[in-house]
Amino acid sequence: MNFDEILCLTGGFGKFQKILYVWICVPQIFLAFHMLVSVFTGAVPPxxxxxxxxxxxxxxxxxxxxxxxxxxxxxxxxxxxxxxxxxxxxxxxxxxxxxxxxxxxxTETFQSTIVTEWDLVCDRANLNNMGSAFYMFGLLVGAVVFGSLADKYGRRIIILIGLTIQAVFGVGAAFAPNFYIYTALRFMVGTSISGVIMNAFVLGTEWTGTKQRMLAGIITDYFFGVGYILLAGVAYLIRDWRKLQLAISAPGFLFIFYIWVLPKSARWLMANDRKEEAWELIRKAAQMNGKPLTKDLEMCQVYKTEEKTEVKKKHSLIDLVRTPKMRRQSLIVFYLWFANVLVYYGLSLNISDFGMNIYLTQMIFGLVEMPARTITLFTLNRSRKISQLAFLAVGGTACLLTIFIPSDMSVIKTVLAIIGKFGITASLSIIYVYSAEVFPTVIRQNGIGIGSMCARIGGVLAPMMYLLRSISPQTPMVVCGLCPLLGSALTLLLPETASKPLPDTIEDVEGSNHSEEAGRVIEAPLRKTDVVCSTRTD
Structure with missing residues (x-):
């Protein structure tokens, strides 16, 4: 019996998991604050x-x-x-x-911003964009550093460290004496956000049953959207950038109680031969879910057949591009990660360019995330490929159409930008699931890891993309339109993965004669697990 089967017997998404997701989701609101606050703190007034x-x-x-x-x-x-x-x-x-x-x-809209305090206009205007790019670079560094540390020391401790860094350096940024110290402090906040986002998502999915994982993962996205919306109201009430920075950072110290309520990952403990700690947590979860374990079940030995298979043959990053079909699929997925994040933050961080009230636009951009993420729950089960292709096409086309709208028609331009944001948000939600199904088991973690790095590169370039306005004011939106449209066309070359067994080896991807047999081997335990789960949870 593997860990997923034991987890289903204890309640795949019972009271324990629901409380865990409360602890995971609440910080997402403040992560959204930090990710998007530069829309207001870095705004350039007339x-x-x-x-x-x-x-x-x-x-x-x-x-x-x-x-x-x-x-x-x-x-x-x-x-x-x-x-x-x-x-x-x-x-x-x-x-x-x-x-x-x-x-x-x-001072009609803002009492003060970092631009008005440090004169980041004209010959110093590029510093503002570079500061935002440096913050995004912090996300990239955090993804690399905290990702490896979490595998070594556990998810819980990295989440706690990330929340601490976020609160300390976020408050410090509110008292920065100059732009360069402010940028350095924001860089540290960026590293912490990557650590919290990644490991909170992993901790949640590692405690959640197989059937509920997709829904549980999207729940965290909803709370990020809530933070997106709330930021508009907080920024509207607090027009001074230092007070706003302090208001979104100081509440982070309240998360100190996570030391006592946030559990470790039992799956990670099992994988690191800390079985006694893992069983103690499993018993606690089972008891809270009203499904206490039997003594016979506790005596069973938990093991992972996939890990035993991987020991026989080592795989590396080179395997992502070593064979023709795998290389094509890997490069396309990496580009989709890059393009989605580039356009998502390109639109999110530059809402003042659309000509409407900045607070209203921020709120609408946040509201549109809710239906965008919800609709993917219905389209993904039908087709991963068509869903990805269609939402990229919608987002790219809408962004491209904005360049033909006169500046005095700000409402129409904003509506098109909102449609673009809708498409890109939905596409970004899909790429998480699609990536996990395109890459075979033996290199899945490597593939998703490189995809995440490509996404962070897109995040770094998103603020810098608006330096292209020196070429033409329309150039940034041309980029926001063409990148998704190219991604939509490239998606045609990816396989359909909906309702199909996950590829286990590179040979499965390349079309080996063994792929059909591998598919049958994978399907059997999944059906067995589903029967066990449904029997025990009814």
Whole structure:
């Protein structure tokens, strides 16, 4: 009897698992806060160069400054018009000089942002995008570091460390004395978020029965969406960036009680020969679920046949690209990870470009995540391939259409962006499941690991993509449109995996004569497990 069968006998998704998912899901709200807060803390208000020349009075100078307020993309906001006498020229076409007197910022929407505090406009505007990219790079580093540490030391301890880093460095960022220290602190917050997201998801799935895993995994996504929506309200009430940063970070210290309530992974304990600890947790879970274990069951030896098979032949990352079919599928999946995350954060972090109220747009972008993730529950069972292809096509087409909408039609442009966000969010949910089924068992973890790294690279490039506005204001949305459309076309080359046995070896993927036999071997224990689970849970 393997661990999944024992887990089903104790209740695949009983009271123990439901309480566990409460502890896992609540931090997701704050993860969303940290992931998307730069939309508000890094916003660029309308601004104008302040005159350094003597004027008739302060009020006159102020009126001039306010009359010259412009958008971040308007180069006129980066110069001071001068005339031959050295005084401000309001409307003539005389030569202009670079801004020497600092900047005037509109306070209509924001009291302060990191842009207004450290003048990240014009020749320093790229620093703002680089800061966001550096934060995303923290996610990449965290995925690599905390992923390996979790395999060595366990999921629970890494989640606790991640929550601690998030609270300490998040609060520290609210008191940063300059932009560079702020960026370094945000980098550390980014590393912690990867550690918490990955290991919370793994901890939940390792405690959940086979039948409920897909639904349980999407539950965490819903809570991320809740955080997405709530951030709009919190940012609307708190217009000062330091207070906002503090408001989303300080509650993280409340998670200290997780030391006493968050369980370890019994599956991980079993795999690391800590069986006594594992059985103690299994007994606790069974008791809480109202299905106490019998003594005979406790005496059985838990083992994993897949691990024994893998010992016979070592596999490495090279196997992902060593054979033709496996290479083609691996490269396509890696690209899909990259494109999905690039466009997801490209849209999420730049909602101010669509011309509507930033708080309303943020809330709508959060709300659209709910139906986007829900619809995948119905489409995935029919076809993984068509679902992935269709949602990528919808997202890419909608993003591409925004470039043909005039800037004064902000409502239509925002609606198209929302449709694009819907498609990409659904596609991003699907790629998790699709990847696990495309890669064979012997290299599945390696494949998903490299896919996750490609996703983080997309996250790093998402803020930097908007540097392409120097080429054309429409260029970022062209990229957001073409990347998913290319991914949609490439998905045609992937196999359909819905209602089919998982590939066990690379030979299964390449079409070996043994693949049919391997499929029958895999299906048998699954049917047996399902019978056991359904008998005991009815």
């Amino acid at each position: 601004h104008s160069c302040r005159s350094t020349w003597p004027s008739e009075g302060t009020e006159a100078s102020l009126n001039f400054s306010l009359s010259r307020l412009s958008s971040p993309d308007d180069l006129l906001s980066c110069t001071t018009p001068l005339n031959h006498s050295g005084t401000v020229a309001l409307s003539d076409g005389h030569p202009t000089g670079s801004c020497q007197g600092g900047w005037e910022y509109s």
